[in-house]
Amino acid sequence: MSPRVLKKMAALLLAAGFAAGVSAQEATLRLVSAFAENGIYVQRLQTWIQKFNAEGKGVLQINFIGGPKAIPSFEVGNAVKTGVVDMALNTGAFYTNVMPEADFLKLTRIPVAEQRRNGAFDAINKVWNDKGNMQYLARMVENQPFHIYLNKKIDKPDLAGLKVRITPVYRDFFQALNASVVTTAPGEVYTALERGVVDGYGWPIGGIFDLNWHERTKFRVDPGFYDAEVSLIMNLPAYRRLSEPQRAYLQKQLLALEGENGFWTRYAQEETARQEKAGIQAVKFDAATSKAFVDRAYQVGWAGAEKQSPEIAARFKALFSPSR
Ligand code: 173
Structure with a gap:
């Protein structure tokens, strides 16, 4: 076999192996919270994580590492940016040291569902991707002035x-x-x-x-x-590493999480x-x-x-x- 063909075959083999590996494998994401573990935000997050892990067997799992005792509140943004952790529950005010724009999310005056429809969510993600090396995943607190x-x-x-x-x-x-x-x-x-x-x-x-x-x-x-903004954010390379089924599963659960936001008015x-x-x-x-x-x-x-x-x-x- 010619070296050229050999090289091509090796590349194909590698691609196939990679695809099979990714789709067959379960991935686990490490998540920290910038808010206290006993607080209402993490209580609700824990309920969501339990459901996420129960329904996501073989696809995607979340490993809750802990709250501010694991990583201090104002350091969590950098931990996500650099990939020290994959995901975090955080608020923009706590990571203005990553980008000042993070704190602008307190100024939203429309529901997150509408932010997804009118392009706000995409605009946020453009900035979060470019300046924060992050994906802005979901807002889990609304109507909390x-x-x-x-x-x-x-x-x-x-x-x-x-x-x-x-x-x-x-x-x-x-x-x-x-x-x-x-x-x-x-x-x-x-x-x-x-x-x-x-x-x-x-x-x-x-x-x-x-x-x-x-x-x-x-x-x-x-x-x-x-309006208090408390959201899930994710390290961008970690987000991009997810397979299609993993990303689809994550997205489904994120939308379900936002779907529970009526709680906050009560x-x-x-x-x-x-x-x-x-x-x-x-x-x-x-x-x-x-x-x-x-x-x-x-x-x-x-x-x-x-x-x-x-x-x-x-x-x-x-x-x-x-x-x-
Ligand atoms: O710590 C804070 O007062 C703060 O900035 C904040 C932001 C979102 C939710 C709760 C508190």
Whole structure:
């Protein structure tokens, strides 16, 4: 046989072997969470993983490695980018060290189902692929507005003289409200409150009981603003390594996960009631002040986005807003 034919045969053999190997083999993805293991996000994720593994035998499995004790919350994005882990439950605010655009997802004002229809989801993935070496897989939290929680009462939307725990989500807005701010991962909030290092913190409407912050919280400022974005992200090379059946299976389960997001509207109501029962007082403004408060949040949020990444901010703003 001529060397040329031999080479061709070897290539064919290799291709066939590769295809057979990939389709016949079960792959396991390593997943970490930037949020605490006992919190509501991971509780719901665990339920999903159980179903995923039960139905995905022989195709695809997920191995849950752990929460912030395995990888610190603000390092999880880089772990996904570099392939230290395959997948993560994370929020953009925790990986602005990978790309500032990650935090822009708090500004979406349409459901994720609509983001998939109107091109927002693809636009996000273009940026996540190019700048983050990641695939943006699914948003598993929606309709969870952020609030300001305080131990000192305010009677107008002014945080002057107050020190408030933040992440990038809240920085520009709280500073616009005259707060002095300190960034911490969720895992440090309780101690910061206990020691009086902060007078309050930003967090969504749900979840403050998960780490016992209710013990150290007196007021919640209404209304809420933005929408907490908690999503599954994946290392891009790991995503591209999946076989067609594996990717189809993953996609099916991701859409099923998003299909459960109606939960969050109920949860917001339950958590509001639970806070009231725990003695946390709602601070409310009149209608005009409330509207101005929320408008200001978005105005300041987009201004910050435009400053950091003008082109992408403009693209996202058009796609994240309801069409008229
Ligand atoms: O830690 C935070 O306050 C934060 O940025 C966040 C983002 C999404 C969901 C919950 C918290």
